[in-house]
Amino acid sequence: MKALLPWLDAPLLDALQRSHSHALLVQGPAGVGQLELAMLLARSWLCESPAAVHQRQPGCGDCASCRLFAAGTHPDFQLLLPEALDAACREALGLPAEETAEPKAGKAKPSREIKVDAVRQLLGFAQATSARGRAKVVVIFPAEALNAVAANALLKTLEEPSGVLRFALATHDPAGLLPTIRSRCQSLSLPLPPTDAAEAWLAGEGVEPALLKAAGGRPQLAREWHEAGLRAQAWSSLPKRVARGEAAALADWAPPRAIDALQRVCHDLLRRCHGQPGQYFDTAALPACSRVQPLLAWEQQLRRAARHAEHPLNAGLLIESLVTAGQAALAQAHS
Template sequence: MAKADAALRDGPAAPLGVQPDGQLPLPWLADGLAAARQLAGAHALLIHGPAGAGHFDMAVLLAQTLLCESVPAGTAAARACGRCASCHLVATRAHPDLRLVLPAALRVQRGWTDEDDYIAPKGEAKPSRELRIDQVRAAIDWAQQTSGRGRAKVLLLHPADALNLSAANALLKTLEEPPGQMRVLLTSADPEHLLPTVRSRCQRLRIALPPVDQARAWLLGQGLDAPEALLALAGGSPLEALAWVQEGFTPALLSGLPRRVAAGDAAALQGRPIPRVVELLLKLAHDAQVQAAGGAPRFFAAAGLPGGTDLAALRTWQQALLRVARHDEHPWSAALLVESLVSQAAAVWPAPAPARGASLHSAR
């Protein structure tokens, strides 16, 4: 799956910003908040880092800090208090001076179906995964209005990777000269995907995935047992690991999946979204190639990967997966497509020929 698509899998919806007890929604963002103090004067800030690092949560934390009414105006606080009226309004998405601009698909995913633009536009089958020009124009109109609480205004666009060309161009003047005390926050898992004219108008704040021990501890706190396999599958992102579990990909299922796929058994993947199935199979194809070259697999445990890979068949299978990944919005017959992709895996790991004695015995 492309990085832009990965950015559209927004982790589990949780209360926004610093909580009343002072806790951060994602503890590993503390370092990013501290670094943001050095960029307190930036009128446009691009928050970037690997997919699954918590871009949206980081942006909301910064917005909440800028709007927090317990912080003296004009000072750079480490974080919002989480207790004042402004912080409560941010947490409940009711602050008049905070505008959250997300693709309609992300609004639906997070359960934000009370906004006017969450539904699919007329003539489209499902909510858009793009940030559209009409959303940006509405946000620009909002930016021209007087601050509701008299402190500041914050426009947050997540993820900026989802801006289509027209929307990105419409945003440029506001990025360069935000009106009044307006701040613009953008997020991106791949800044090079953005227009150079967008990047050049922003200062950058990089956030990182948490260390393995911290990621593991957080997942244990979310009720996951033995999350190591899920973290490996998720490339070290605890948010992504939790998303896999919430979609029904348990450690037990994942541990046996490579051998089931190698045997042509698609039952464990049926009924799941095509993009997720293709992503999982591409990770399996990656690890199969690495193992065949004598390297250590990245996503699956080496002991769970079947041997005897046919590299030519593996390359053919991988190309088929990539073709589907490029057209994952196509109205496929999901069951037939999954069956076909897994059936091709049987050629990647051909069943060993029976021993000669066993063949003679079977013939009798």
């Protein structure tokens, strides 16, 4: 695994000291390290260091088990991911990619769901004896990707695990999980990290700390945006470019990300109308506005567009129409 996210140290230690369930549900806003925390829990549960075992301390990183875990070859560990996220998540964690068969012609695109076949394979792993005699551990991310059939297939094992079997489910949408899954897990909330810790980490990653505000305090999202080419100056200029109807400001953005950015612009404009500071933009970056109704109408249009953002009929025309609608809404809100 790659280096720790520094703000996970305290939640990890707290979880190890206070957890009393074989299944933990790590939940919090996307982009703050739910998967990383679940992986650290897994490494700690498998660690063979006497101090870590008896004092409920984080994994030592040096024992044979920790080295196997870091290499992605631990025989008593399984990471369950949707096909569409598997390669990216493993790369982000510094783990080797899973070996897969060559794709067949005409095969459907990788699914964003965790399907029942994957859970059935997992249950076979869960029922086998631990290879190293310590425990067997499963991490599932994002847990809300379990479709209904897969989630129901997991229920009995989640409720009555065989041997020393532990689960860490990570999610940023706990409401998307079956209530029966949630009820079988001990909840572990992961809040937004302290601003100073997040900004220091971003600076070490070569990311402008100013992007942290753009990402709503979520450092991993800020890094993702930076890697996609976003810079703080371009972000701060976005609201006024929308006010001028400049759809080119979002020309290089994928529709889901462009719509998300416009929703953040609209959100902060509504806050300004109510005399509140911006959440994603500095107040000075926001055009003046005083009428709420035009912005609420634009917000509804953005919400409808977001439902189909993954498969727009014409991405360019969609974004242009949304920016034009935003320009009109701002003109009315300022009048």
